[in-house]
Amino acid sequence: MTTVSALIGDGRKPARRGFSILLVVTMLTALGILLLAFLRKGSQQASWTMKHVHERVALEAAFAGITAAEDRLLGGRWYACEGPQNGVGQFSLLVDNEMPSSVFVVCQDTYSRVFIPNGDYPTSRGMVSISTPHGYFHTLHSVNVFSRGTCKDVTKMVFARFVVSPEPLAHGGSMEGIRFLTDGKRDAYPLDELVAATWEGTANGALKTFVCLPSQFDEHGRGNTEYSRWKFQVLVSPGDLVAKGQPLYRAETSWSSCVKTAQRPGKVLKVIRECGEGYSDEPVLLIRDSNAFESSGHTLKKMVRLTPIPKEMAGNDNPADESDCRSVVRKYISSLEANYLSRSNVVFEHEESLPKGPLADDEAKNIFTQATPPATALEFLRKRFPTFVPPGLSPSQTIDYAVHASVILDKTPPPVGDPSPDELLLHNRFFGLWPSDKARNAMRFSQPDAIRKMLDCIADKTDFTSLSAYIRTATTFQKGTYVWECDYRGPAEDRHEIIGDSFDSDPASAHPPDAEWVAAGGMNYLVLSKSPGTWYDNAYDLEFGEKRIRMRDVALFLAKIASDGGELPPDSGPERVLISDAKAPLPAGSPIQGKGREN
């Protein structure tokens, strides 16, 4: 702008000394700064919000991975059947939601060792010769599950442990446990079930196996970064019996196609999706092996101890990597274990009331003055045991369990017909009169608190010195004073008369001063000899509905939640138990007896 003074000059070019441009520039700058500040603040807010959304979605994806792993593991260990035998399986899933995310799951077996003497054993299938290359074989202790959820550039890892009791064989993919004999010795194994599980020298696969779309990973566990989207068509129907090599489904992508064939003979239990599109590793079929062995008992399985893994404790954040990730995570989990156990009494606490209204920090601190008494693994088990509820029950089944479950002490195989006098006497001495309508069971404790009643009954015989001793003695009735010989002395109502020396011709022999009388089945018996003894096959079973669980398996299941005791699979794979052909089949229907069950 030209000023007035400049215009009045002598014709020279007017000087430009105004400040308007400066003012405008300043204004624009200020406006720009404000606008930028607003945008920056707004974008920061949006960025924070989105970051939290991504974190949440990644965590949900990790949870989804844990759920998917549990779903698969309930059916069997698919990786023990088809993948490399290193006890590690992995799969990926795309969570196709409003906010796309993915999850990468790695399952890693841990094993227990079972020592078994080599030799010939009689079983219901005949005499078999059993050997183990190194004097033991492996069973599955539990499965460590590492689930890493990813959303955008945010990852979250969750660790969990899938525990199973009784333990299945480690080789093969079965998740159905083999029941142990109940005298607590690991070298005494229920050979009949073991033989059934590994009959004809071949390890069975999973009892039930999910058949998935072609894997994202190769046989060495290396994966592609890109997910493949397959178009597929299932070629079998539920109920079909399939032979080895029979086509199960046809799948194709834009660049390849394949036909999936059955690895083993089996029966199609379920077609999850008949046709359509799906990603790699997505299950489409559920097949049960035709030669799979199903344990006579119920196997307890559950995913427990879900633990968030902080970023700094996840190693390189790739659970496929044993040395730089899984071992780091396991070390972190182990570091938590001592506190987890020692504070475990907290799950039995309840606060009846807390003060209402705001609390000052000191007042809040005083809430914790009543410290939880530290617990050991044994105490953890002792307290959890009576309140055990089987995993996997629906709400209605849980109520049914609470009302109808019972604990029974059963001889296996159960006696047929009337009980023997020994049984009558034993029962009468410890548990009262023999129930006439339950001749097959030596004892039955009903709800409510069936397990607690059982524990009370054998409290004086339970060994509390160690976890293993507790499990052994609290779940079996193996020690007691048994009446070995007795003499029938007439109906119970005549007892006073008998004791009153009016029955036998030889009062001295019939009624010694320290004579002990027992009544059983409405009859009186004079005890002639008795001694402390051990009674085999005397485990307590938990029975509800159609299911029957050995109490020892319940105790082991709870002990596994308390602490991890499994060992990592050796590079050579699991140790197997080798079973030769039958030598001399036992007669059909012959009861299982002999050293196989009693040693």
Add this chain to the structure above:
Amino acid sequence: MRLRPLHSVCWPADHRAQPVRSKVRHGMTLVEVMIYACLFSMILAGLSLLLSTQAQIDSKMQRLDALNAIRQSSNKLSLWLEFGTHLLYPPVASDTDHWFDKLLFADSNHEKRLLYIDPQRRLKMRSESGSLLTLADHVIEFGIKRLDESLVVFRIKVQEPKGKKFFIISNSIQLRNAEPQFPREIP
């Protein structure tokens, strides 16, 4: 517009000796004054607009901050609770309309944690080992209700720092590590 130089304008003779320049130099034309007035009014209007916008932005930002904070606190609380193993307080609700103002639970590692509001209206979480975490400020209300052994519903009501508006966030969480308890009450 181009102006002619003033000395070329015809003036009366007795006025030619006067130093005309000095008088005129200090003046402004009406047009210029109007332009200045316009400019200043525009600047003032712009400034006042900016200032009022800034105030509105600040207010909205604070509201956003409050909203973000309550969302974060809900997320953090959900994360702690999801991995929890046991609820110690409140008891299972018999009256579904009653909300408790404190939560005591055991985390994934069986460590007890207490949620409460302090006198400064901050929602805090104190652990048994002594660690203290502030989850939210300016909390008007923290309500918690336990529907069964392992399912809780909570709500947090937060007021914006310099305003009267408030926000409520509510969520229900299932404790994933809680072991089912033997049902004491058989229906």
